[in-house]
Each structure stands twice: as structure tokens, then as C-alpha cells.
Amino acid sequence: MKASQKILALNAFDAARPGELPPETQALVKRRQQSFGPTSVLFHEKPLHVVSADGVWLQEADGSRYLDVYNNVPSVGHCNPRVAQAVSRQIATLNVHTRYLYDIVHDYADRLLATFPEGLDKIAFTCTGSESNDVALRLATIATGKRGFVVTDNAYHGNTTAVAEVSPSSRPGKPLSPHVRVVPAPIGGAEVGAKLEADVKAAIASLEKDGHGFAGFLVDTIFSSDGVAADPAGFLKGAVDATHAAGGLFIADEVQPGFGRTGAGMWGFQRHGVLPDVVTMGKPMGNGIPIGGVVSRLDLMQGFADSVGYFNTFGGNPVASAAGLAVLAEIEERGLVANAADVGGYMMARLGALMQRHEAVGAVRGAGLYLGVEFVSDRDAMTPAPEIASHIINALRDRHILIGAAGRYGNVLKIRPPLIFGRDHADLLVETLDASLTQL
Amino acid sequence: MKASQKILALNAFDAARPGELPPETQALVKRRQQSFGPTSVLFHEKPLHVVSADGVWLQEADGSRYLDVYNNVPSVGHCNPRVAQAVSRQIATLNVHTRYLYDIVHDYADRLLATFPEGLDKIAFTCTGSESNDVALRLATIATGKRGFVVTDNAYHGNTTAVAEVSPSSRPGKPLSPHVRVVPAPIGGAEVGAKLEADVKAAIASLEKDGHGFAGFLVDTIFSSDGVAADPAGFLKGAVDATHAAGGLFIADEVQPGFGRTGAGMWGFQRHGVLPDVVTMGKPMGNGIPIGGVVSRLDLMQGFADSVGYFNTFGGNPVASAAGLAVLAEIEERGLVANAADVGGYMMARLGALMQRHEAVGAVRGAGLYLGVEFVSDRDAMTPAPEIASHIINALRDRHILIGAAGRYGNVLKIRPPLIFGRDHADLLVETLDASLTQL
CATH class of the missing domain: 3.90.1150.10 (Aspartate Aminotransferase, domain 1)
Structure with missing residues (x-):
């Protein structure tokens, strides 16, 4: 909690x-x-x-x-008519898993991926933001061969066993898992970016010193559970550069800021002028129909697929895709x-x-x-x-x-x-x- | 895979x-x-x-x-009209999370819990079978204070990081996690129950010897990915008794056998005359709308809630509940x-x-x-x-x-x-x- x-x-x-x-x-x-x-x-x-x-x-x-x-x-919007109609039509027509071919999941995947910067062109569908972050952690550990993650000190990234370990807000008063380091939320002042960068560097050094190594820096790009942190735009840049310099991945948890909420584009990371290695999505993606997703690059997805062999029964099913498409259409057409x-x-x-x-x-x-x-x-x-x-x-x-x-x-x-x-x-x-x- | x-x-x-x-x-x-x-x-x-x-x-x-x-x-049935109508009606009326009160989730919870034996009277809703098993593993580790699990040797229980560790079929050719022991699938012959019991006892002893301790015995009660194992009905009894004698929990993964599939009641464990400590559900629960669930006893749910503070954004939402209710009605009314x-x-x-x-x-x-x-x-x-x-x-x-x-x-x-x-x-x-x- x-x-x-x-x-x-x-x-x-x-x-x-x-x-x-x-x-x-x-x-x-x-x-x-x-x-x-x-x-x-x-x-x-x-x-x-x-x-x-x-x-x-x-x-x-x-x-x-x-x-x-x-x-x-x-x-x-609650009970959005376009979403309701799309779901009602689709559930009466076809709703299976993605081991067969059908059009709507690809109409959706293509339209969604078109909102991402070049290179972030592969998607795996899940059912929840938690499942998405659970996959993202594995993308990072597999790509780097390391275990350690850096998160903010009141972060919440989801409810699976693995994701709860990188969610300090879920474990108030309890010690962190050994492979997790926290940095203070970047709230307050023009120097917040330099402080975050220094904090992340220190956290990485600590993970390396203790033998865990550094797999990635995972943040909700609007820092929701930390109490909201947005300014000055761009403050993530130094910390992301430090992450990459240390060989780790930058995972942007867009479960809360994503899909236009921050008002500066579809994704919260865009406000900061940074390019994530992995982006995770959930909550608003289907306006209440459970759907989540992980977007990344070919090399990272390849490593994951080779190592894990992931399949998600409901992920990207036609009804979820119909809801997702209707949400994108509403965001775009209604500005x-x-x-x-x-x-x-x-x-x-x-x-x-x-x-x-x-x-x-x-x-x-x-x-x-x-x-x-x-x-x-x-x-x-x-x-x-x-x-x-x-x-x-x-x-x-x-x-x-x-x-x-x-x-x-x-x-x-x-x-x-x-x-x-x-x-x-x-x-x-x-x-x-x-x-x-x-x-x- | x-x-x-x-x-x-x-x-x-x-x-x-x-x-x-x-x-x-x-x-x-x-x-x-x-x-x-x-x-x-x-x-x-x-x-x-x-x-x-x-x-x-x-x-x-x-x-x-x-x-x-x-x-x-x-x-x-694909595109079942009752499910389609229930979902269409609900998504145009109300679809929020369970932190507010609404009726349909409790209509559903009560009707679903009525299909379980006495004592199994608490439910937590999730979105997938994987999320359900991820919760179940924590119920067991928290209740026992131990880490070790026993599963069958080609089991599949889901796709989260923690659940993939107890799913040997997802990691062909890879070593098992240290806290996991496998037993052969109980296929073949009248003596299969005695053999399973002996195998489980040996696996428990091995976990204890290696210092992991024994948290639970987790099986899909129709042994789907192991290649299907059903007879003689009752063969699980000895292994479940051995599990309890060793202080572990018996987790029945009903994601595949549940909801009437085995023809001998709503739940696969009923064919074996055993009482699980935890039951997990997924796949057919909403006929394609993502919904899963974990059913257990008050004492186990209390320990989990005290330790973890779990919340699932989409779990048990009105649309998922509407789908679940329609599925139960179809199973019951159509026999x-x-x-x-x-x-x-x-x-x-x-x-x-x-x-x-x-x-x-x-x-x-x-x-x-x-x-x-x-x-x-x-x-x-x-x-x-x-x-x-x-x-x-x-x-x-x-x-x-x-x-x-x-x-x-x-x-x-x-x-x-x-x-x-x-x-x-x-x-x-x-x-x-x-x-x-x-x-x-």
C-alpha cells in the first residue's frame, strides 16, 4: 500500500x-x-x-x-461512448489471443508505436502496468547481466513480487531489497537535475560496490507517488546520461504520466528531452479495460525473447486493442x-x-x-x-x-x-x- | 515459452x-x-x-x-451473447476501481465464493492467472516464513518474474531457481498417488536440507502443461497431506481446470477430495475479459495484507465483474x-x-x-x-x-x-x- x-x-x-x-x-x-x-x-x-x-x-x-x-x-472520460461502442462491437465479433493473426491488434500497435521516437519500435502487450514493469525489469537484467536498480524513495511501480521490490512506497518501514537503491525525489529548485544526477551516480556506485551491478534507473516521469515532480523540464537528462554511461538502461514508467497527461506530448519523458531504453504503460491505455504494454528496441526485446519466452494470454486481445484504439482516437481527435x-x-x-x-x-x-x-x-x-x-x-x-x-x-x-x-x-x-x- | x-x-x-x-x-x-x-x-x-x-x-x-x-x-463460447451484453451494458454505465463501493463486484464475489468449500471465503481480484499465482506465492512465503516451493517438472503457472521461477516449462534447458524443487508429473498407473507423495516428501526434505525451508506445493490440478494427469481421482491426497504435515501450503492453480472444465464440479481439486489453502483463477473467468482471482482463508489473507498492502487497479472492476457474473450464470444455467x-x-x-x-x-x-x-x-x-x-x-x-x-x-x-x-x-x-x- x-x-x-x-x-x-x-x-x-x-x-x-x-x-x-x-x-x-x-x-x-x-x-x-x-x-x-x-x-x-x-x-x-x-x-x-x-x-x-x-x-x-x-x-x-x-x-x-x-x-x-x-x-x-x-x-x-468515464463511460466514454467511443470506447464503449468499440468494446461492445468487438466483444460480439472476435476476442482471442495473439497466437492467431487478426487485424485490430496491429492497427493499434502501429498507431501506438507511431507516437514514439525512432528506435522505440517494438511492443509487447500485457494486461496491467504491473505486468509491464515486471517485464521491463527483466529486459534490463537480461541486457546488462546485472541485478541492481535505482528508483526514487517513495516510488510505486506496481504490485507483482518483483515490481513491489522496486516500489519503496509499498513497503513503508521495511528494509529495501539488497539490489535496490533509492534516490530522493527530484522536488524543489533549479538545481534539482544536478542533485538527481549526483544521487543516481552515488546509488550506482553503491550497487557496484556491493556486487549487484547496475541494471537500470526506473522512474515514473511525473513522480506521482513521490508527490509530483515536473520542473524544471529537462531535469532528468543528467541522471539518464549517467545511467547510460554506467551501462544501465533507463526505464520510463509512463503508467501515470503517459497518454498525454502532462500536456507536453504523449509521453512524460518527452518533457525532459531524454530517450528511454524501455517504456512501460498501463492504467489509461484502455480507459478501464485492462491493457498494458512495454515498448523497447529490437536488441532488448530479442534478448528478452531468447531468455524468457514470454506469452501473455489476454495481452493485446481484440477487445483490449479496440479499447486502446478508441482511446488514441479520442486523445488525438479531441485534442x-x-x-x-x-x-x-x-x-x-x-x-x-x-x-x-x-x-x-x-x-x-x-x-x-x-x-x-x-x-x-x-x-x-x-x-x-x-x-x-x-x-x-x-x-x-x-x-x-x-x-x-x-x-x-x-x-x-x-x-x-x-x-x-x-x-x-x-x-x-x-x-x-x-x-x-x-x-x- | x-x-x-x-x-x-x-x-x-x-x-x-x-x-x-x-x-x-x-x-x-x-x-x-x-x-x-x-x-x-x-x-x-x-x-x-x-x-x-x-x-x-x-x-x-x-x-x-x-x-x-x-x-x-x-x-x-466465443462471443457469448450473455457476456457480450453484460459487458456492453456495464461499460456504458460504470467502470471504476474497488476503492469505491459498487454492487456488481460483491454480487460476483458472493456468487463465486459460494462455489468453494467452507473456509475458503476470502477473495482478492487480479487481472490474470499470472498475477493470481504471484499473489499466492507471497501468501505462502508470508504464512510460513519459508521460501521453497515444490512444483511438477513441466509445470506452467504464469509469466511474472516470480511465477516464471516456479514454471519449469518456461525455462527449458535452464537450471531451476535454488528455492524450487520439481517432482515428476503424476502420469500413469494406480500407484501414482503414492509415488507423488514420496516425491513431494523427498523434495521437501531437499528444500529443508538446503536451508530454503518449505513454503508450499503448487499444482495445476489437471496438470495441463505436464501433459494432462487426472486418474485415479484422489491421487493428490497423499501429497497434500504430506505438504500440510511439513507445514507448507497447498496451492491449487485452477487457471486451467477451474470453472467446471474437469466435469466433476467447479474446481479441479474437488476430484481429488483435497482442501487447498489457496486457489488461483484466471483464463476462463471472464470469457476473455482479463480477470483473475485468489481465494483463501482469513488468516492467510490477513498476513498478506499486513505484509504487502496489495492493490490491483483493474482487479474486480465493474466490467470484469459483469463478465465474470455472466460466465457463472452460463455455466450454471446451461449445465x-x-x-x-x-x-x-x-x-x-x-x-x-x-x-x-x-x-x-x-x-x-x-x-x-x-x-x-x-x-x-x-x-x-x-x-x-x-x-x-x-x-x-x-x-x-x-x-x-x-x-x-x-x-x-x-x-x-x-x-x-x-x-x-x-x-x-x-x-x-x-x-x-x-x-x-x-x-x-
Whole structure:
């Protein structure tokens, strides 16, 4: 569990206020407790009981609507009609695995690969971002013959055994695996790129000293679970150069920033002017139909195929491909990358203005429609205030806005709505946040 | 890659006979080579170019239809209308993650858990069988504090880094990971249960001697990639008792045998009168919509949740749940478990009769709609004849029947059609196989 999730989930069942929930919802929580048990992770002190969704809105049985500022999976909008129609048509026509030939997976693969820089021209489909990162780690260990990875210190890259080892946020308070080194998230100041480069170099040296060797540097290019890090654009360059100089691979985890979210192109790494060796994708790829992917070069894919012999039963199946194609079409035809830049920029300016009125807002940062609002109890010391984040999340929920938190201390409000978010939605969020902060 | 897959894929691109393929198919193979590259796995010397599917049939652009005796994912039939309608309705209504409350995942969880024996009453949803087994391994290592696993010697349990380590069929010719011990597949003879028990005990002793300790015994309860092992029913009992006596968990991988395929109930372990500690599911669960699951007890799930903090973004989402519910409804209302027993029994008798006419058929075995036909070059010595299997697979493809092979030597024809397979389909398969064997 990410630290941020942990904070939100503290309540789960125990601390929920069941007396305040409608009887049907209380009954559902009881059923959930019986079947999901301890693996349940439920948001909000007063969990939402949703029955439908549309665009940027989720709806409860009584008709109340909630503005969705949390969900990056339905990036082209909840229940997007084009995706729904494409999936409905395809599931009634053909849905098999890729050991037979069919057209749609190649229509999709070609269109998706066309969004990547030259050289990144091979794809393997998976079902989830976790599966994608699990493959990426093996691409790197096979290519380098080394085991060691460098990640940021509150990174989250997924939930498989191997990927959880390079996800420090999943193991709060536990020692890292011996082959993993962390560097601080690159947050704050113009010198952040030079610091990251130096930190990565030191981490590589440590891995080499301890005999693990260096396989790769793996980052989410918007640093989601680290609390969002975006500026100055280009800060990844030195660390990526150092990675390559040391013989390692640079793996760009685009599960969160990818598919246009940062507003500066399809992929988060493009903001930094760097060329990854491996790119991984997941969450928004199929707008909720499980699909993930790994894009890399021929030489790396060849080494992987020779060594592992990978096959993914559902990966790239016709229904997943249909969803993926519809998502790309929506992003392109509706100009959602430009929308992310426009609305994100507008919202960041308005959020920034809140700093003048609210001491609790220590920083506002991000790119496109991935923004972070950092809460602090002391702005000079930048003392993390997760209790404010937790309070605001539940206060916004009571005012019908859904939002979450991220960061090592769970004190960064995480703004990552569907990409169809408009300026009017941004206004509603900023004004409601303003009011909630005033009532702190 | 499974040995069996390797044989079928030998051709992949290089050995395909492109001159014989229609021009559109040749063009598609070329595009595939460009985008998938070396990770492509393609069936048949002359790959199938499918455009639609229906029930037990796949169809090419020219209208030719192929009887599907291979695919266990679309277990309630290709493009099953109930599943298609359920998914189409749900994807237009609501599709989010399980951190909010919604009804359909609990309708599904409750209905699914009702098919399990008492005590196995907690579920965690994933997206794939691989993710499920990846979780199961951690349930066992956390509960026991040990690392060692025992599996069969040509087992396949999935494609993540951790699961590939307990999948010897994915690593032909490579040494096993130090914490893994294999036992021969329990094929042949009334004493197979006693032999398996002794083998498992020896494997446990070896793990303990080498300091790994024993975490669990993991088997596919129909032993798919080992070449199918079903009789005598109950043969797992001694090995499971030995597992428990040694403090390990018994993990039943029901990704292939589950959901009624063996004809003796919903789960393959039920044929053996054993109670697993953990059950994993995947492939047919959503009839092609990616969904998987792990079922276990409260104490084991608690340990896992405390230690790992697992969350799966797509796992159990409303669309996946809708597909899963529709699959259960089809299995129950159309009596597909009974159909698997009936058609499977009928087909096994007819296949058995082929042994009298064809020396190449060394054995016929299995349960329900998971049957194996073992090809040998010398029936007394039972010398494996993978070349016959490979020839028959391509000969059947030329006669419009799709089938694959399994087993350590790739010499076992693997019969696992959709569960709606009828006696008439069985007749067509047996008679076409008979004719192909006659022409050997």
C-alpha cells in the first residue's frame, strides 16, 4: 500500500462512520468485509457507493454527483461512448489471443508505436502496468547481466513480487531489497537535475560496490507517488546520461504520466528531452479495460525473447486493442494533450494564487493534468501536514469532489482528473478547495 | 515459452510458408514482424487470420470456419451473447476501481465464493492467472516464513518474474531457481498417488536440507502443461497431506481446470477430495475479459495484507465483474459442468478406441473437457513422438480443426475446447483425427 493510500484507507471498515451511511451502503460494506476481508482498500471516511459515471462525474444511487479529480484510468472520460461502442462491437465479433493473426491488434500497435521516437519500435502487450514493469525489469537484467536498480524513495511501480521490490512506497518501514537503491525525489529548485544526477551516480556506485551491478534507473516521469515532480523540464537528462554511461538502461514508467497527461506530448519523458531504453504503460491505455504494454528496441526485446519466452494470454486481445484504439482516437481527435496543457496551466495558476490566502499550502507544482498541492504546517520549514491532506480529502468528498493524496508523507493533494477536464471543472475544484481551506 | 508452444511456434515467421498465405495475411505477418518482433508467438505453419468467432467456431475472411478444440478462455463460447451484453451494458454505465463501493463486484464475489468449500471465503481480484499465482506465492512465503516451493517438472503457472521461477516449462534447458524443487508429473498407473507423495516428501526434505525451508506445493490440478494427469481421482491426497504435515501450503492453480472444465464440479481439486489453502483463477473467468482471482482463508489473507498492502487497479472492476457474473450464470444455467462430463466422457471413449487402429496413440487420458492424447513412436517403450503431434496439429489445421500440444516433450495433443462443445463436435474431431492418423 502506498503511504498515501494507507492514510486514506485507515478508516477502511473500522473507522467508517456506518451510522451515517444509507442502510443499503451499510449492508454492502458488511458484505465487502465478509468477502474481501483484510485486502479491502476503501476510500474516504464515508465511502462512496457509486452506481454510474459519465465524463468527469461519478453518481450515487440518490442522484448526487461527484466531480472526479482522482481517476486517471478513465482518461478520455468515464463511460466514454467511443470506447464503449468499440468494446461492445468487438466483444460480439472476435476476442482471442495473439497466437492467431487478426487485424485490430496491429492497427493499434502501429498507431501506438507511431507516437514514439525512432528506435522505440517494438511492443509487447500485457494486461496491467504491473505486468509491464515486471517485464521491463527483466529486459534490463537480461541486457546488462546485472541485478541492481535505482528508483526514487517513495516510488510505486506496481504490485507483482518483483515490481513491489522496486516500489519503496509499498513497503513503508521495511528494509529495501539488497539490489535496490533509492534516490530522493527530484522536488524543489533549479538545481534539482544536478542533485538527481549526483544521487543516481552515488546509488550506482553503491550497487557496484556491493556486487549487484547496475541494471537500470526506473522512474515514473511525473513522480506521482513521490508527490509530483515536473520542473524544471529537462531535469532528468543528467541522471539518464549517467545511467547510460554506467551501462544501465533507463526505464520510463509512463503508467501515470503517459497518454498525454502532462500536456507536453504523449509521453512524460518527452518533457525532459531524454530517450528511454524501455517504456512501460498501463492504467489509461484502455480507459478501464485492462491493457498494458512495454515498448523497447529490437536488441532488448530479442534478448528478452531468447531468455524468457514470454506469452501473455489476454495481452493485446481484440477487445483490449479496440479499447486502446478508441482511446488514441479520442486523445488525438479531441485534442486532449492540448487540453491537458491548457486546463492544467490555468488550474495551476489559480491553485498557486491560493498560497497567498492559505498558509497551509506550501507548494503547487506539476504539469498538464497532473498537479500536486503540498500541505505544510509550517511553510518556512515545509513541515509535512498529512492531517491537513486527509482532512481536505474528506471535506472535498462531503462537498462532492473526489481527490486523493500522494508523497512520502501523504501530504500532497494529487490532482489527476480525466483528460476531458475543463476550465469550469477547474474553477469548481479551486473554489471548493479554497472554501474548505478557509474552514480549516 | 512452454515446450509445447515452442514446437508450434518454431515456424513463427521464418518457417511460415508465406507463398501459400493470401496477400492480406502476408502483409499482416510483415506488420507483425515489424511491431511485435521477437516476442511474437504465432501458431501453425500456416497461421490463421481470423476475423470473427461464434460458439466453438473461428472464422477467416473468406468465410471458412475452424472448429476450436484449443481455446479454454472463451469457455462459455466465443462471443457469448450473455457476456457480450453484460459487458456492453456495464461499460456504458460504470467502470471504476474497488476503492469505491459498487454492487456488481460483491454480487460476483458472493456468487463465486459460494462455489468453494467452507473456509475458503476470502477473495482478492487480479487481472490474470499470472498475477493470481504471484499473489499466492507471497501468501505462502508470508504464512510460513519459508521460501521453497515444490512444483511438477513441466509445470506452467504464469509469466511474472516470480511465477516464471516456479514454471519449469518456461525455462527449458535452464537450471531451476535454488528455492524450487520439481517432482515428476503424476502420469500413469494406480500407484501414482503414492509415488507423488514420496516425491513431494523427498523434495521437501531437499528444500529443508538446503536451508530454503518449505513454503508450499503448487499444482495445476489437471496438470495441463505436464501433459494432462487426472486418474485415479484422489491421487493428490497423499501429497497434500504430506505438504500440510511439513507445514507448507497447498496451492491449487485452477487457471486451467477451474470453472467446471474437469466435469466433476467447479474446481479441479474437488476430484481429488483435497482442501487447498489457496486457489488461483484466471483464463476462463471472464470469457476473455482479463480477470483473475485468489481465494483463501482469513488468516492467510490477513498476513498478506499486513505484509504487502496489495492493490490491483483493474482487479474486480465493474466490467470484469459483469463478465465474470455472466460466465457463472452460463455455466450454471446451461449445465456446462455436466456437459463437460458427458461430452468429455463420450470423447474419451471414442479417442480410446483409436488406440486399436493407430500405434502412434500411446495413451488417452484426462477428465471432462480436458483430455490428452499422447503420441509415441514405440508404444512398448512409450517413446515420445513430438514430431507426430506437430504434424497432426498442422494436418488438423488444414482440415479446419484448431488444437495444440502439451507435455514435457510436446507429444501430447491437448483437447480443451469451449465448454459448450457437443457430442457432434467431438465426433468431428475424433473422425478427422482418425483420418489424419491414417494418412501419417
